[in-house]
Structure formats: structure tokens, C-alpha cells
Amino acid sequence: MTTLPKTFYSRDTITVAKCLLGKKIVRKIGKFEISGIIVETEAYRHRDDPASHAFRKITERNKAMFEEVGKAYVYFTYGMHYCFNVVARNSKFEAGAVLIRAIIPEKGIKIMEKNRGIKDIKKLANGPAKLTQAMRITKEHYGIDLTTNSKLFITEGVNKPGKIIASPRIGIKNATDKLWNFKILIK
DNA sequence: CCCTAGATTTACT
């Protein structure tokens, strides 16, 4: 299982968002391993994307989106939730990231159930704040390099994602005409 | 099943 390289993330943010579908997120906590297949993503870009955190200017919160591709951008919102993004962009943009919105749990399901406090597998990680809670991703992962980190990284998963469904992004008010939410149906 | 409201921190129109 090889970790996805920097070159994977050095492409257009939207391309990376689509290509991340079907890939696998691996999280190691002590000797335990948690993993899941990515089934939904959203692309957030820079100057052409009013819905992006990076649209206006660089700030303390969004600065990771301007840093090296392949890093993690974790932000805190609604007073109680973390969301997990991967920095990705080509050379045309100064900033960009892909929000991981949902995964299908694979390994470590018992740990995820414990982290989430529920047992319904379908609801374990089917939302951006749910998967961070299930995998224990927090601010301490802000800015880590997913291409070199051994506790949290992304590898090849199922190779053929099949049909990709494009939709408007969720929970935003601007740029709802852009179909930058991508998902696949498993089974 | 669908809809509504509340939780609670951060960042800045």
C-alpha cells in the first residue's frame, strides 16, 4: 500500500477532488489502525471561489491552504466540529484544498464506534465532522504532511471508483452554481 | 419519514 505522492496533489484542485474518491484514509492510534474509503469530497479553490476560506486573504486559520500540497488543513467550525481537508492545487493557484466529506469505514470500526458513541455503521463517518470525530482528527493535525506522516495518510484504495456524481457543495451560500461536490456509490 | 432548533468557538462581512 503506497502513500499517494506529492505529484498526486499538484494537479488542479477539482481533479484531485475527483481522484481522491475511492482512495483510502489510514489513521494510526497507538497500535490500532483505522481506515476507510473516501466516498465524498468537495473542492475549494482560491481567487475564483467565493465559498472558499482562502477566497479573501491568508489568515491564521486558512494559511495551510497556501502551503505545500499534500498537507492537512483542519479547521474548527460551528463551535464544536472539526473538518479535514487536503491541500491540493496546480501552479495556477496560490491556494486550494479538498474537503473530505464522507468515508466508508473499513478497519477499526469498533474504535470509531467508541469515538462517536454510536453503533450505526452508516452514520459513523458519513459527514465531514463525523469522520474527524471517528478518526480523532483535531487541530493537532493542522499542517501535517500527509505524504510523509505515519499516523495519518492516504493510500491507493479501490482502483475503479465507477461513476462520479457532481453536485453543488453543501452548507455554503456563495458559488452554488459550481458543481464541486463529488461522490461515488459503493455497491 | 421530514423538519426545526440548539450547541458553542472562531474569525471577520
Place this chain on the structure above:
DNA sequence: GTAAATCTAGGGC
């Protein structure tokens, strides 16, 4: 001060 890349519980149907 208020809106935010959200989730859950609870009530009505």
C-alpha cells in the same frame, strides 16, 4: 455582533 465548508435530538406526520 453574527455567520459559519455541521450534527444531533426531538417532535410531528
